[in-house]
Amino acid sequence: MGQRLIYLDNNATTPTDPRVVEAMIPFFYDNPGNAASRNHPFGWAAEQAVDTARKQIADLVNVDEREIIFTSGATESDNLAIKGVFEMYQRKGNHIITAKTEHKAVLDACGKIEKMGGKVTYLNVDRQGRISLEDLENAITDKTVLVSIMWANNETGVIQDMKGIGDICAKHGVLFMSDATQAVGKIPVDPKAVGVHLMAFTSHKMYGPKGVGALFVNRKNPRVKVTSQMDGGGHERGMRSGTLNVPGIVGFGKAAEIAKAEMAQDAERLSKLRDKLQSALTGMLEEAYVNGDQDNRMPHVTNISFKHVEGEGLMMTFNQNIAVSSGSACTSASLEPSYVLVALGLGDDLAHSSLRFSLGRFTTEEDIDETIAKVAEGVNHMRDLSPIWEMYKEGIDIDAIEWSEH
Amino acid sequence: MAYSEKLLDHFKNPRNVGTLDKGSNNVGTGLVGAPECGDVMRLQIEVDPITKKITEAKFKTFGCGSAIASSSLATEWLKGKTVDEALAIDNMAIVEELALPPVKIHCSVLAEDAIKGAIKDYQTKNGVQTAESIAASH
Numbered sequence: 001m002g003q004r005l006i007y008l009d010n011n012a013t014t015p016t017d018p019r020v021v022e023a024m025i026p027f028f029y030d031n032p033g034n035a036a037s038r039n040h041p042f043g044w045a046a047e048q049a050v051d052t053a054r055k056q057i058a059d060l061v062n063v064d065e066r067e068i069i070f071t072s073g074a075t076e077s078d079n080l081a082i083k084g085v086f087e088m089y090q091r092k093g094n095h096i097i098t099a100k101t102e103h104k105a106v107l108d109a110c111g112k113i114e115k116m117g118g119k120v121t122y123l124n125v126d127r128q129g130r131i132s133l134e135d136l137e138n139a140i141t142d143k144t145v146l147v148s149i150m151w152a153n154n155e156t157g158v159i160q161d162m163k164g165i166g167d168i169c170a171k172h173g174v175l176f177m178s179d180a181t182q183a184v185g186k187i188p189v190d191p192k193a194v195g196v197h198l199m200a201f202t203s204h205k206m207y208g209p210k211g212v213g214a215l216f217v218n219r220k221n222p223r224v225k226v227t228s229q230m231d232g233g234g235h236e237r238g239m240r241s242g243t244l245n246v247p248g249i250v251g252f253g254k255a256a257e258i259a260k261a262e263m264a265q266d267a268e269r270l271s272k273l274r275d276k277l278q279s280a281l282t283g284m285l286e287e288a289y290v291n292g293d294q295d296n297r298m299p300h301v302t303n304i305s306f307k308h309v310e311g312e313g314l315m316m317t318f319n320q321n322i323a324v325s326s327g328s329a330c331t332s333a334s335l336e337p338s339y340v341l342v343a344l345g346l347g348d349d350l351a352h353s354s355l356r357f358s359l360g361r362f363t364t365e366e367d368i369d370e371t372i373a374k375v376a377e378g379v380n381h382m383r384d385l386s387p388i389w390e391m392y393k394e395g396i397d398i399d400a401i402e403w404s405e406h
Numbered sequence: 407m408a409y410s411e412k413l414l415d416h417f418k419n420p421r422n423v424g425t426l427d428k429g430s431n432n433v434g435t436g437l438v439g440a441p442e443c444g445d446v447m448r449l450q451i452e453v454d455p456i457t458k459k460i461t462e463a464k465f466k467t468f469g470c471g472s473a474i475a476s477s478s479l480a481t482e483w484l485k486g487k488t489v490d491e492a493l494a495i496d497n498m499a500i501v502e503e504l505a506l507p508p509v510k511i512h513c514s515v516l517a518e519d520a521i522k523g524a525i526k527d528y529q530t531k532n533g534v535q536t537a538e539s540i541a542a543s544h
Contacts, residue, residue: 308468310444316417316471328444328470337444348442385423385474387448387466388441403440404519 003321006367010205010360011154011182011301012325016251017207017361023254024209027247035244036235046246053253060256061199062190063216069236070249073213074181075105076229077200078148080215080240081177082109084226085146085198086118089175093143099123099131100343102150105200106179110148119143128293129158129344133168140172151180151189151199155327155340155356156292157301159183166195175224181205185259186298187267191216197224203248207361208255212248215240262361270359271299273368277357278302280372285379287392291341291354300359303327303341305350308389309382314355317378322371327354409471410505416475421482424464426450431531436523439516445469447477449520451484451492453528460484460492465520472510476500476517489525 007015027049035050037043051065058065071077086096098110100122110120121139123131131149140147147169152159162178169176177198183189184199185206191199202213217239218224225239232241282288287307306314311328327338328351337351346354357371383389388398409417426433433452439445446469452462463481467474479500484492500506500514528534 308441310469310473312470313417313468313474348444352441352444382468385420385466386446386468387437388446388468390425390466398441403442403446404438 004370006322006371008357008359008363008367008371009323009325010363011157011356011358013204013210014207014360015362016204016209017255017258019258020208020251020254024247024251027250031246033246035246036233046244049246049250050244053249053256056253056260057214057256060189060260061184061201061216063192064219066237067216067219069215069217069239070244071213071215071240072211072245073204074103074179074200074202075213076240077202077213077215078103078105078179079109080226080229081198081200081217082106082113082146082148083229084239085175085177085224086113086116087227088225089145093141093145094118095121095141095143096146096148097121097123097136097139097144098148099125099150101125101129101153101155101340102148103154103179103181106148106150123149125343127345128296129153129156129291129340130160130293130296131165133161133164136165137168137172140168140174144172144174146175146177148177148179151178151183152187152298153292153340154182155338156303156344157182157298157358158292159187159296159298161296162194162196169197170195175222182298185256186263186300188263192218197222198226203252203255206255206259209248209251212245212252214252266361267299270361270363273363273365274300274302274357274359276365277359277368277372278304281375281379284372284376288379289350291344291346291350300363301356303354303356305341305346305354306379306382307350307353308386308392309353309379311352311354314353314375314378314382317381318371318374322374324358324371325356327356328352413472413475413504413506416478416504417471420465420474420478422464422478422485423466425466426452426462426464432528434524434526434528434531436520436525436527438519438523439469441468445473445513445516447473447516447520449477449480449517449524451524451528453489458488460487460489469513469516470510472504472506472513473516475504476506476513477520479503480517480521484521489528492521493525495521 031045033042033046035046054065175197178196180201184201197218199216204210289305291303311326327341341351428435436449447467449465451460463484465477467477497514497518
């Protein structure tokens with residue numbers, strides 16, 4: 001078709017920055033060593049490269065490099081933190097607290113904990129997508145070993161009150177783990193400043209390569225330990241065995257270095273473009289609603305429901321050249337709409353009608369202008385086709401209709 | 407998910423979008439699905455009182471691309487058919503024609519239900535005894 005492709009799905013994954021790719025290349029052929037080979041120059045070069053990357057990543061989140069454990073990605077880090085803490089602190093208790101809007105990697109790891117005999121409390125969120133600190137404190141018991149609350153939500157970009165949660169955890173002597181996958185590299189993230197003891201994050205959401213992630217594990221006050229979930233050669237201080245992905249880690253390190261230097265300017269530019277997109281769409285189109293807390297939100301994300309239009313159908317009007325994602329059921333095999341949006345109290349119909357726009361470092365103003373035009377055109381087209389839009393326009397109360405459920 | 411050319415054509419250039427007078431005796435309306443489920447289909451037929459053939463069919467659908475294409479195709483097939491012929495339209499024929507993937511088969515079921523709903527409405531309005539109403543009266 002020869003159309004310019006526009007990528008606004010950076011919360012799914014980001015393109016690898018060309019500077020990152022360039023940094024990785026020597027570690028495929030020229031420097032092929034295993035970082036655990038201690039007896040030759042190849043191994044030394046690999047080990048040094050990993051050390052440098054570990055420092056770059058630690059610097060980005062203001063922790064000690066010895067507190068960074070490399071993994072294959074945030075899903076593995078989430079699993080290692082939750083299952084690892086549950087096993088390590090069994091004598092202390094068996095209760096974990098999390099929230100309904102967490103990523104599946106956390107929710108499903110918690111589901112496994114329940115099967116293993118643990119107890120899990122899933123906190124509700126308010127209409128803004130944030131948990132109540134009061135609910136959290138009330139949920140803590142003498143058996144609670146871990147609170148796991150994500151830093152920023154993948155679907156809405158909503159940022160939790162990390163300091164507030166950290167203070168409550170500290171007051172009750174409970175470990176605080178956070179899935180910070182969507183936040184690290186995009187906004188300042190300093191786990192120690194807010195009382196986070198374990199933090200999962202990944203390279204490919206911050207312009208690094210896929211297949212490499214990290215778990216921050218606090219070393220002092222308190223000294224946190226996790227039981228390894230991957231056994232073998234005892235790499236990563238015994239917490240995660242397996243040969244290190246040296247090129248991936250080098251890329252992750254470079255991505256962290258770039259993020260530290262450019263995060264503020266990226267965030268400022270992207271929040272302006274995001275605001276332009278959001279105000280244009282909600283201004284031009286009737287019955288368009290922004291989902292989640294707009295005061296505590298990632299700078300590059302907006303999640304909008306276009307009432308009486310189904311999200312996947314809407315995406316089909318422009319997805320030949322514009323990539324976004326939807327909370328519509330039709331994008332998943334389950335036919336259930338986004339559990340995150342439903343947890344915000346949206347109602348299934350609005351959850352079905354949502355689109356998530358996630359901008360990134362390579363998004364241009366031209367991309368946003370074209371997206372505004374194409375999405376508005378798509379919404380109008382789909383509303384012309386929508387019987388419930390017609391009913392709404394005729395003043396019929398759609399909620400009062402007895403629908404034939406499928 | 408890659409969609410078939412036919413499906414994309416019906417999605418981009420939907421046939422017979424619109425609204426018939428639901429108050430008319432010659433018009434039958436089928437409204438199926440629910441907003442909470444992400445699909446609502448409204449399909450309408452107009453039947454010639456003399457020839458008993460479907461002369462006009464219109465739809466509006468809230469749903470994904472497959473749901474819109476299924477209902478667009480259904481209206482195309484309905485025109486010119488008698489009510490009995492229309493009743494014989496099977497969802498699997500829609501699946502085949504549009505090459506719907508397995509997760510989208512429910513869209514074709516919805517289209518078949520909408521056709522049956524429209525016909526039932528027409529028959530009820532015109533006092534036609536359907537198999538169902540005969541059974542119910544016994």
